[in-house]
Amino acid sequence: MAQSSQQDLASSSHEEGPLKDLYLRTESTASPSNALKIVTEVESYCESPGDSPNSLFDDTSPSSPCFESSSGGPSPALTEAPPIPGLFYDPSVLVSSELANDVVRYCFENYFNRRGVNQIMLFGVGSGSPTSPSESSSGLPPVLATLLSTVSSLLKPSLPAETYDLLFPHNPATARQAILNLYQPGEGIVPHVDLLKRFGDGIVGVSFGSSCVMDFAPVETAADAGTVHLFLPERSIIVLSGDARYAWTHGIDKRTSDLVADGDESRVVRRGLRLSITFRWLLPGADVVGQEGIFPGT
Numbered sequence: 001m002a003q004s005s006q007q008d009l010a011s012s013s014h015e016e017g018p019l020k021d022l023y024l025r026t027e028s029t030a031s032p033s034n035a036l037k038i039v040t041e042v043e044s045y046c047e048s049p050g051d052s053p054n055s056l057f058d059d060t061s062p063s064s065p066c067f068e069s070s071s072g073g074p075s076p077a078l079t080e081a082p083p084i085p086g087l088f089y090d091p092s093v094l095v096s097s098e099l100a101n102d103v104v105r106y107c108f109e110n111y112f113n114r115r116g117v118n119q120i121m122l123f124g125v126g127s128g129s130p131t132s133p134s135e136s137s138s139g140l141p142p143v144l145a146t147l148l149s150t151v152s153s154l155l156k157p158s159l160p161a162e163t164y165d166l167l168f169p170h171n172p173a174t175a176r177q178a179i180l181n182l183y184q185p186g187e188g189i190v191p192h193v194d195l196l197k198r199f200g201d202g203i204v205g206v207s208f209g210s211s212c213v214m215d216f217a218p219v220e221t222a223a224d225a226g227t228v229h230l231f232l233p234e235r236s237i238i239v240l241s242g243d244a245r246y247a248w249t250h251g252i253d254k255r256t257s258d259l260v261a262d263g264d265e266s267r268v269v270r271r272g273l274r275l276s277i278t279f280r281w282l283l284p285g286a287d288v289v290g291q292e293g294i295f296p297g298t
């Protein structure tokens with residue numbers, strides 16, 4: 001896939017909103033902060049975050065990343081959570097615009113300020129409280145620690161207690177990883193199950209800048225049988241645990257717009273530049289970067 005140049009991005013009609021301004025403004029900003037107590041990995045640009053040769057995933061669909069209905073086009077995406085055990089999504093639970101702007105600004109100024117970078121992985125150095133906004137206790141930069149603590153507060157009233165404890169335990173046993181994925185309109189991520197040997201149960205993801213449609217398919221069934229499509233607006237939060245984490249793949253089709261259910265009708269929602277931030281728990285021993293076996297193919 002051709003990369004978008006700054007000019008392409010500037011002249012594209014999909015990039016309205018905060019991400020566009022930040023991307024253009026931070027074109028020549030300094031390199032990522034070296035003050036963070038984290039390990040930062042940058043993977044080179046690829047067709048989509050999930051197509052990297054250093055793939056993050058062990059179970060990806062061997063066939064087309066595009067799920068289609070029998071009529072030939074994608075069926076409209078749901079706007080409420082489908083009944084997948086362990087999947088939590090509530091359209092009314094959104095991160096504030098103010099925090100979203102802070103997160104996006106920080107990420108563009110510190111990570112996505114070089115052409116070709118579309119994925120960043122941050123690893124917490126310790127197992128400090130995930131609900132503390134301080135860098136020293138979470139190992140994450142303050143704005144991401146704040147995001148995590150905000151997500152924790154937003155989810156507490158609606159998540160089942162057991163799921164909440166999985167995501168936000170009082171005494172975390174392992175370190176967190178935050179993965180930042182940047183998608184141009186038209187990019188996606190192949191259907192996958194997050195690495196079984198590397199990440200534990202309880203994954204939480206937040207969308208910034210643009211909506212997308214995430215596709216879920218049972219691991220055990222063939223082709224697109226049972227696939228469901230879920231619309232994720234910007235600033236929304238999704239949680240994968242249990243079956244949703246292990247027995248279903250998730251992926252994002254490579255499209256520039258999505259078909260979304262709207263009552264009995266459907267509407268087309270154009271995609272813009274999207275940043276997702278996903279927090280996962282590293283399994284014991286998986287927090288040593290470069291250790292043999294951590295990355296497939298190494």
Ligand SMILES: O=C(O)CCC(=O)C(=O)O
Pocket residue numbers: 056179181189194205250276278
């Ligand atoms: O962009 C997203 O929301 C999903 C990212 C993802 O599935 C992953 O990094 O494993």
Ligand SMILES: [Fe+2]
Pocket residue numbers: 192193194250
């Ligand atoms: Fe994933």
